[in-house]
Amino acid sequence: MTQALAFLYNPHRFMAFSAWAAPLLGTLALGLAAAGLWLGFTAPEDYQQGDTVRIMFIHVPAAWMGLFVYLCLGGASFLSLIFRQALADAAARGAAPLGAVFTGLALATGSLWGKPMWGTWWVWDARLTSVLVLFLFYLAYMALRAAIDDEAKGARAAAILALVGLVNVPVVHWSVEWWNTLHQGRTVFAAGGSRAANVFLVPLFLMSLSYMAGFGALWLVRIRGEVWRRRAAAAEARLAR
Amino acid sequence: MNPGLGLLRREIAIAWGRGGGLMVTGGFFAGATLLLPLASGPEPERLAQIAPGAAWTVLALSALLGLERLFERDYEDGALDLMAHAGLPLEFTCALKCLGHWLATGAPLAVLAPLAAIALGASPALAPLLFACALAGGLAFAFTGGIGAALSLGTRRGGLLTAVIVLPLFVPPVIFGGGALYAFDSGLPWRAGFSLLGAYAAAAVALGPLAMAAACRNALS
Numbered sequence: 001m002t003q004a005l006a007f008l009y010n011p012h013r014f015m016a017f018s019a020w021a022a023p024l025l026g027t028l029a030l031g032l033a034a035a036g037l038w039l040g041f042t043a044p045e046d047y048q049q050g051d052t053v054r055i056m057f058i059h060v061p062a063a064w065m066g067l068f069v070y071l072c073l074g075g076a077s078f079l080s081l082i083f084r085q086a087l088a089d090a091a092a093r094g095a096a097p098l099g100a101v102f103t104g105l106a107l108a109t110g111s112l113w114g115k116p117m118w119g120t121w122w123v124w125d126a127r128l129t130s131v132l133v134l135f136l137f138y139l140a141y142m143a144l145r146a147a148i149d150d151e152a153k154g155a156r157a158a159a160i161l162a163l164v165g166l167v168n169v170p171v172v173h174w175s176v177e178w179w180n181t182l183h184q185g186r187t188v189f190a191a192g193g194s195r196a197a198n199v200f201l202v203p204l205f206l207m208s209l210s211y212m213a214g215f216g217a218l219w220l221v222r223i224r225g226e227v228w229r230r231r232a233a234a235a236e237a238r239l240a241r
Numbered sequence: 242m243n244p245g246l247g248l249l250r251r252e253i254a255i256a257w258g259r260g261g262g263l264m265v266t267g268g269f270f271a272g273a274t275l276l277l278p279l280a281s282g283p284e285p286e287r288l289a290q291i292a293p294g295a296a297w298t299v300l301a302l303s304a305l306l307g308l309e310r311l312f313e314r315d316y317e318d319g320a321l322d323l324m325a326h327a328g329l330p331l332e333f334t335c336a337l338k339c340l341g342h343w344l345a346t347g348a349p350l351a352v353l354a355p356l357a358a359i360a361l362g363a364s365p366a367l368a369p370l371l372f373a374c375a376l377a378g379g380l381a382f383a384f385t386g387g388i389g390a391a392l393s394l395g396t397r398r399g400g401l402l403t404a405v406i407v408l409p410l411f412v413p414p415v416i417f418g419g420g421a422l423y424a425f426d427s428g429l430p431w432r433a434g435f436s437l438l439g440a441y442a443a444a445a446v447a448l449g450p451l452a453m454a455a456a457c458r459n460a461l462s
Contacts, residue, residue: 129412136409143405147396156459157392161406164388164452
């Protein structure tokens, strides 16, 4: 089991694995995005939302990814904190800015959708607010990490903060049920089957897969960059001696 | 004397003494409350609408004030090192520090919060609930705030960083407490919000010290 997973924790094997996995995932993401966007733009207008329904294909996967990336960040932080895995720390460090971009994209596109649909750029609904809180968690994580000079200490402090922030993730997820005010409730994963029509579901799922693959590719690239940076720092330290 | 009790007395004395405690946090609380009618206009109807929420917001902000002193001083002069090597578990020490912080600043503010809300025009009937919310909320603020204070130990811009870390953690208690106050004000069932606030405070008291102690150990290592 642990031998089979060596490509995830052994830096050399990881570099060999990610060298082909990252471009593969990136190509996959672009292909899926092309298909998803094509179907999304050729889908008929929604009878209520008109053309603005197309924003959903960008917005909904971004919101999902914002949450998913935080789970990845929390998982990687857990592994780096408990097992002191250097690669897990590099993964946590690499995931944070990506997650911040996804949540930022979800907030921005949600706001663009809200103006024509709700008549306002922003409402203080629990779900919007909790995505904003998630965004702030990403910012706090990055700020804490940047503020501590000692890299190992900063990594551990940030990992503790990421685990504390994991408490927030269920709040984000179930807030729709808790304070269901203006934001529409679940549609895609609603109890008793999806309530969305297939013409909208297919592009939505293609876009979600594309986001997922794109995140995987960018994440691997960022971890690779971090590994290179550490190797460079180690080489520099050896030369300085 | 029992070492835990001694530590608690020390923490309260530090938080309260030398012009700390109510003079500083109470002064900040009153000043921030004063700015609200000055900024949004003195019309009683409008003020009365936002009074409970305003008092609740100012309370959350006041809870940020003393956080910087909670660990930073002891970290700088080496007292935290001694505490880490003393007989008490560091988790327990952290919990006592937060408890002392809450007793010296959070609990007195719980008395001031209803006064401020009434001064802004809230109904006096709201006072007992606001007091109870402020007590429970203050406990949640102290124990989640302690996490931020411990995490930003040894950083530059410690105080500001603490606020950036802690304010997102303050969101759930502010939502629950504000929800309970709003529901009470409009005659709706308010117990759910208050219970959730209590649950959040209890979870913060139970789990916060673990994170704080881990952060302190990391800073001391």
